[in-house]
Amino acid sequence: MPLWLSEEDVGSLITPDEAVPVIEESFLRMAAGQVELMPRRRFAVDGGAFAVMAAADRGLGTAGLKSYLAVEGRVQFVVCLFDLADGTLTAMIAADRLGQARTGAASGVAAKHLARPGAASLGLFGAGWQAESQLAAIRAAAPSIGRVVVSSRRAERAAAFAERHGAEVAETPADAGACDIVVTATSSKDPVLRGDWLQEGALVCAIGANDPRRRELDSQVIVRATLVCCDSLEGAKLESGDLIEPVAAGQLDWLEVCELHQIVAGELPGRQGHTDIVVFKSNGIAPWDVAIGHEVVRRARERGVGTEVPV
Template sequence: MSAGVGNGMNHRPRFVSADAVLEVLKWPEMIAALREVYASAPQARHSPRRVVARNDSVWLRALAATPPGRRYMGAKVFGFSKSGGTYAVILFDQESGALAGILDANHITGFRTGATSALGLDYLAPRKPLTVGVLGSGAEAQAHLAAVGHVRRIAAFKVFSPSVANRSAFAGRFRRELDVPGDAVGDARAAVDGADVIIAAARSRGEQPILFGDWLRPGTVVISIGSTLPEQREVDAGVVGACDLIVCDNVDEVVEETGDMIAARAAGIAFDDKLMSLSDLVLERHAARVRAARLPMLKTAGAAVQDLAVAELAFTKALAQGLTQEFPGDFRYKPA
């Protein structure tokens, strides 16, 4: 019987802490794992739409997947209140169905989102050193600039966020880590002006767009990751209108459940013929369309196959390095 089932009746999964996840994960391996996942062309049945439960000021989100060709299936679950929240990934062995691992997923969302964006950028951006404009200075923005540096050389970057201290710290960190020029600037337009790649990784506090279509120029690649719910906004309808190719991690979910695309549809922007799945991009099924695109955008809402790919990598490496802990109680195994 597969690993994770002790005596065939009871078993104890392994726990991986957030610190262990941080220690074992490396960007090239995460990007490679996601490339494998999207090259396997996962279907809706492998990674159905997320479920969001709400009650007044609290909400709980669950994303489940059975990735084809992978050892583990599972789900990421996280709950939020006004005070904050906690993320967890639960892994089950696909052969036995046994609960194999529980991971503190505090870092996994940022890692998988950054790695997914880097994967998409690898197919959308020219193979040359790139200038990058970053909107946001939090964990997602940091993950994105770090990840992008593993698929293209970054020539220079600019960053804007409302906090002078945060954007200055961001610029200082990545000037050191990337050894390239980098500036913290005083407004969003200045950050993206002249950029080869725009990373939008922060929503406004009032859920108003922070990136506008009339700021864009041909030859730019836009990455937008901050609008994942109907009420959330990051880019305006003009961005959707200006972009001639829109690559989505899950086309239906991005179009129907993200505030930016809902607003663009309501504004009368026609975009259905611009859409492409990330899987099709990776498999190069529409290579001519990609080559012809003058202003592509990668628009993601997050998907369970991304979480599971990164979580499986973290779990496997943590096991090999002795960085897991045994769960303190038994789970009863139910044979088929």
């Protein structure tokens, strides 16, 4: 029978730092041609939007989809997994925490493969739900990180985040932008990170804007970057305003943008020098949901967590 896992179940089964190797292995299967994916598709409904994304991972023997409905400021996520061998539905998973963990883990993978060796500081734009998993995963993947600086439009939120996570509140946004690794995890429609704040050798992980009408990075970030990569070129061309607008302005060419799995697998070089500025544009892709969902189901069955649902 398929297994139902609640948000509480997922939270008890995996943490963002534990998700890093799971997502790294997903990238390797993508590079090996074992994964097919369908980029996120959205359509409007009264008061909001409905989204669906899907993938099949032959290496795991699992296919799945994530869907969510955002209406009147409320959103609920679910992942459904299927066995590729017999077509059966194997699991249904409440997927807010799942998505938080896999998004953070992807930035952890980027930090492992693209950050400057010995990177010592992390700047966070945003102090919410996603910023927490970004911090946990990047700390696990880049243990040389010591200083964490958080910037938020809401000073009280930044202060609370800093107290919980051993960080410091940025005096100005430029303080967070001057770190070795810079993460933008915001809901802003307009750029929050300026390229002239970046120090040489910085890695930028832009994870908040997955809509062509939204940007977290100003064009100077892209102009200064030696390397720009994304999670999926097909998806980036649909929803990465941070890349779409610079391409339209002639500041970037899609031929210059690679996919992170190519670097993780060693098919393409990553950082070439200590002073290179590198950008990872993360929109979130369904292979990560399938991979992390498969892992939490494996753990749940080992530990007797979840509820079997007759179908």
